[in-house]
Amino acid sequence: MLDSADLFEMRRLEALSNTIFGVAMTLLAYNLPKGQILNGVPVWSTIWAAYQSQIIALLISFVVAGMFWISHQRRLAYQPHATRPVLYLNLLFLLSVVLLPVTTGLYGTYGNMRDIVVLYSCHLTVLAGSNGILWLLAGLPRGQPSMAAGMAFTITVFVLATLFAMIAPQTYIAQRLWSCAFATPFIDGLFERRRRSQTI
Secondary structure, eight states, rough: OOOOOGSEEHHHHHHHHHHHOOOOHHHHHHHOOOOOOOOOOOHHHHHHHHHHOOOOOOOHHHHHHHHHHHHHHHHHHHEEEEEEHHHHHHHHHHHHHTOOOOOOOHHHHOOOOOOOHHHHHHHHHHHHHHHHHHHHHHGGGGGGGGGGHHHHHHHHHHHHHHHHHOSSTHHHHHHHGHHHHHHHHHHHHHHHHHHHHHHH
16 A cells, blocks of 8 residues: 555646646647738638638647546546556656647648648547546546546547547548547546446
8 A cells, every 4th residue: 555655746747737637628729810910801711711711720739639638637636646657648648738739730731631640630539549548547546447448539539539540531521530538527426426336
């Protein structure tokens, strides 16, 4: 049994992670053109043509970071103390969050390019993989490895999407697979209800 002095209070990590997620969710908004970029009278069609890729990238970055933020916050509440290796793995996870606006910005601008789709899909896989490992490390000491079930599903989706992006010339297959990851909260809810019914 580890001494409490060897454990790190995860609430200290919460402030840092909230800042990192906040920046990742809004950074692309600061890159939106603010000067004169339209020729002629600004109408909806010209505004959309000028801002389309940046707005799509911003929305994707916000939604993806938001999903991982929710999972991260749940995990910090579930595991209030952790060992140093778990802390370092959390920091690596947050580093991958920091890079999210970079790969999302590339995807928003060059979304039809195969190599960009592969890069973005690999990044999503790294995010899901590191988060899944952290959930597993949080659940195993309590005898609840099913805590990582939702992330296991997400990892599978992103790995399959990456493989399709690598071997299929049509990148839309990988892009459609990504949307399956939105089922993760429902899978987590299903396992949560099962755990509660077993404890009653």
